[in-house]
Amino acid sequence: MHDQTGIALADYLERLGLHLKLPDVPSPQVRQILEEVRAHVLDTGEGPEDAFGAPAAYAQEYAATLAAAGVRQPWLGCAWIARLTLLVMGIYLIRIGIAAGPETRQASVQIPAPVFLWLILLGAGGGLLSRWLIDPFIERQSVQSPRGHGCGAASTPGDRRPGADDIRQHPATARLVRLARQHLVRRDAQALGVCRDRRSLGRAVGCLGHSIRTGPR
Amino acid sequence: MRGVIDLVVLAAVDREGRSYGYSLLMSLSERGIDLKGGTLYPLLSRLEAEGLVSTEWAPGEGGPGRKYFTVTDEGRAALRDGVRGWRDFSERVAANLHDVGKD
Numbered sequence: 001m002h003d004q005t006g007i008a009l010a011d012y013l014e015r016l017g018l019h020l021k022l023p024d025v026p027s028p029q030v031r032q033i034l035e036e037v038r039a040h041v042l043d044t045g046e047g048p049e050d051a052f053g054a055p056a057a058y059a060q061e062y063a064a065t066l067a068a069a070g071v072r073q074p075w076l077g078c079a080w081i082a083r084l085t086l087l088v089m090g091i092y093l094i095r096i097g098i099a100a101g102p103e104t105r106q107a108s109v110q111i112p113a114p115v116f117l118w119l120i121l122l123g124a125g126g127g128l129l130s131r132w133l134i135d136p137f138i139e140r141q142s143v144q145s146p147r148g149h150g151c152g153a154a155s156t157p158g159d160r161r162p163g164a165d166d167i168r169q170h171p172a173t174a175r176l177v178r179l180a181r182q183h184l185v186r187r188d189a190q191a192l193g194v195c196r197d198r199r200s201l202g203r204a205v206g207c208l209g210h211s212i213r214t215g216p217r
Numbered sequence: 218m219r220g221v222i223d224l225v226v227l228a229a230v231d232r233e234g235r236s237y238g239y240s241l242l243m244s245l246s247e248r249g250i251d252l253k254g255g256t257l258y259p260l261l262s263r264l265e266a267e268g269l270v271s272t273e274w275a276p277g278e279g280g281p282g283r284k285y286f287t288v289t290d291e292g293r294a295a296l297r298d299g300v301r302g303w304r305d306f307s308e309r310v311a312a313n314l315h316d317v318g319k320d
Binding site: 039061069 | 237238239242253254255258259260262263266267274282283284
């Protein structure tokens with residue numbers, strides 16, 4: 001493979017991986033999309049932009065196609081179960097505290113926990129385990145791809161340093177600002193509801209950090 | 218038109234048997250349909266999500282891994298229905314356009 005083609009392909013894959021991660025395309029799908037592009041370019045010798053268009057537009061189109069077809073992050077259900085269960089458990093515990101009052105609080109602690117409280121605890125534990133174990137596993141599968149990709153995997157030629165404009169114009173910046181705003185506004189009112197935003201916020205920070213390390217696009 | 222392109226691609230996968238993206242593009246091109254990779258792969262993903270094609274990854278020979286597509290039974294049934302619908306539609310269109318430009 002010609003060096004220039006290889007550099008253009010690596011650069012394209014890195015940018016495409018970043019743009020696919022932002023709309024929360026599941027990691028296995030991101031890996032497959034990047035492999036499709038890589039295989040196609042190596043098979044045909046076409047430039048990646050000629051065959052697939054700009055990375056941002058292609059990522060957007062692909063993400064919309066997958067979303068319309070109902071392809072979602074597999075852990076999303078687990079995370080929501082965990083949040084709802086924690087919420088119900090919290091409301092229940094508060095209700096016990098209110099019902100007991102200061103004089104009888106000691107007695108309320110001695111009330112045998114009903115079966116559904118244990119179910120709630122089991123559900124919360126299972127949901128959280130799914131959230132913390134399955135999701136990192138999926139992410140790790142993505143990183144362990146033989147030709148890594150995503151925010152930080154594809155190699156970047158040269159040691160480029162970005163200027164302020166590069167960072168300001170980077171797609172991750174806009175998303176970062178939007179998520180930070182959502183996070184701040186909703187922080188007090190919906191403490192549980194921002195979990196997903198917080199995760200996306202972390203990812204956007206990671207992607208932006210990578211772009212700052214590797215240089216402008 | 219999107220439905221028609223889906224149908225054409227599904228027919229190509231059925232015609233080629235177990236096939237990958239580039240071979241499908243070549244097959245389509247030989248029959249006068251030139252698609253870009255940027256059109257084909259999202260479309261195939263949609264067909265996969267709808268259960269009309271199944272996929273498997275196989276390592277390439279010294280190259281990148283390849284995703285192979287095969288039409289499922291459900292896909293073959295959808296193809297038959299789609300072709301029937303297309304023939305019916307195209308015959309109606311042809312009947313309406315038959316006399317145009319004959320004066």
